Amino acid sequence: MDRLTIRRPDDWHLHLRDGEMLKLVAPESRHFARAIIMPNLVPPVVTGAQAAAYRDRVCEAGFAGPLMTLYLTETTDPADVVAAHRDGIVTAVKLYPAGATTNSASGVRDFEKVRPVLAAMEAAGVPLCIHGETTDGDVFDREAAFLDRTLAPLRAAHPALKITLEHVTTAEAVAFVREHDNIAATMTVQHLMANRTDMLSHGMRPHFYCLPILKRDTHQAALRAAATSGEAKFFLGTDSAPHPTHAKEATCCAAGCFTAPHALPCLAHVFEEEAALDRLEGFTSLHGPAHYGLPVNEDRITLEKGAPLDLPARIEGHGQTVTLFDPGHPLRWHVR
Numbered sequence: 001m002d003r004l005t006i007r008r009p010d011d012w013h014l015h016l017r018d019g020e021m022l023k024l025v026a027p028e029s030r031h032f033a034r035a036i037i038m039p040n041l042v043p044p045v046v047t048g049a050q051a052a053a054y055r056d057r058v059c060e061a062g063f064a065g066p067l068m069t070l071y072l073t074e075t076t077d078p079a080d081v082v083a084a085h086r087d088g089i090v091t092a093v094k095l096y097p098a099g100a101t102t103n104s105a106s107g108v109r110d111f112e113k114v115r116p117v118l119a120a121m122e123a124a125g126v127p128l129c130i131h132g133e134t135t136d137g138d139v140f141d142r143e144a145a146f147l148d149r150t151l152a153p154l155r156a157a158h159p160a161l162k163i164t165l166e167h168v169t170t171a172e173a174v175a176f177v178r179e180h181d182n183i184a185a186t187m188t189v190q191h192l193m194a195n196r197t198d199m200l201s202h203g204m205r206p207h208f209y210c211l212p213i214l215k216r217d218t219h220q221a222a223l224r225a226a227a228t229s230g231e232a233k234f235f236l237g238t239d240s241a242p243h244p245t246h247a248k249e250a251t252c253c254a255a256g257c258f259t260a261p262h263a264l265p266c267l268a269h270v271f272e273e274e275a276a277l278d279r280l281e282g283f284t285s286l287h288g289p290a291h292y293g294l295p296v297n298e299d300r301i302t303l304e305k306g307a308p309l310d311l312p313a314r315i316e317g318h319g320q321t322v323t324l325f326d327p328g329h330p331l332r333w334h335v336r
C-alpha cells in the first residue's frame with residue numbers, strides 16, 4: 001500500500017507554549033483538526049478565565065482547534081473547574097505531580113488536597129489527564145511506581161472519573177489501562193519510534209530526551225503492540241513539546257521532543273513496520289474522540305508513500321529556533 005486516506009487526526013496532548021514560541025509552533029500542527037492544549041505555561045493556566053484568554057492567543061497564532069485544559073493545583077476551586085467545563089471553555093483538567101516534569105512546580109504534592117476537586121469532576125463528567133510519574137526513585141521506574149502508589153488508589157476512590165494516562169511508556173502502564181474501566185492512554189511519536197538505547201548508545205541524543213524518559217526496547221515493543229492493536233483505549237497524543245534548541249543542546253537538557261511537524265509521517269512509518277496501516281485511523285482519528293465523547297472529524301487527509309521526506313533540522317522564526325525530533329532514518333510517508 002502506498003496511499004492511505006483517513007479521517008483527519010486530532011492530537012490529544014500538545015504543548016504550544018506562549019508568546020513568540022506559540023507563534024512559531026502553532027502552524028506546525030496544521031494537519032490536526034483539534035488538540036488538547038497543555039496548561040504548563042509560566043505561570044500555569046489555572047482558571048477558566050486564563051484558559052479562555054490562552055485559547056484566543058492560540059487561535060490568533062494559527063491553530064484553529066484548541067481544546068483547553070486547566071492545571072490542577074492544591075488550591076484549585078472545584079466550582080471554577082465545573083463551570084469552565086460546563087461553559088465549554090475547558091475540555092479536561094491536567095494533573096502534574098509537583099516536580100515531575102517541565103513547569104510542574106505548581107502541581108500536586110499532597111493528593112488528599114485535590115480529593116474534593118476530583119470528586120466534583122467525577123460527578124460532573126470532567127475528564128482528568130495525568131502525567132503519571134512519581135517524583136522520587138529511579139527515573140526509569142517512576143511510571144510503574146506511580147501506577148501502584150498513586151493511580152490505583154485514586155482510581156479506586158473515584159471509579160467514575162474519566163482518566164487519560166498521558167504519554168505511557170511501559171508495559172506496566174499498558175496493562176494497567178487495559179485492566180481498568182474509564183481509563184485510556186495517549187502515546188507519543190518518540191516512545192513508539194525509539195527506546196533508551198537509541199537515546200544513549202551512539203552518543204547522548206538530547207532531542208530524544210523527554211519525560212517520562214524513553215524505556216528499554218521491550219517496553220517500546222509493548223507500546224507498539226498496543227497502539228497497533230485496534231484497541232480503543234490507546235490513541236495519539238504527540239506530546240510535541242518545543243524547547244529552544246539552546247535549551248536542549250545544553251549542560252542540563254530540557255525535557256521534551258518536538259514532533260508536531262512530522263508526527264503523521266512518523267506514525268505511518270511505525271504502523272507500516274507493524275503491518276497495521278489499516279489501524280492508523282483508529283489511533284489518530286477515532287479512539288480519542290470516543291474517549292472524550294466528541295464527534296469524529298468529517299474531513300479526511302491522504303498519506304502517500306514516496307521519496308524520503310526532506311525535513312528541516314530545525315524551524316526558526318519570531319526570534320526562536322526549535323530542533324525537530326530526528327528518528328535517525330528516512331521517512332517516506334507524507335501528507336498530501
Ligand SMILES: NC(=O)N[C@@H](CC(=O)O)C(=O)O
Nearest residue numbers: 015101102210211241255256
Ligand atoms: N514531555 C516532556 O518531556 N516535556 C513536557 C512536559 C510533559 O508533558 O511532561 C514539556 O512541557 O516540555
Ligand SMILES: [Zn+2]
Nearest residue numbers: 101131166211
Ligand atoms: Zn507529561
Ligand SMILES: [Zn+2]
Nearest residue numbers: 015038239241
Ligand atoms: Zn506533555
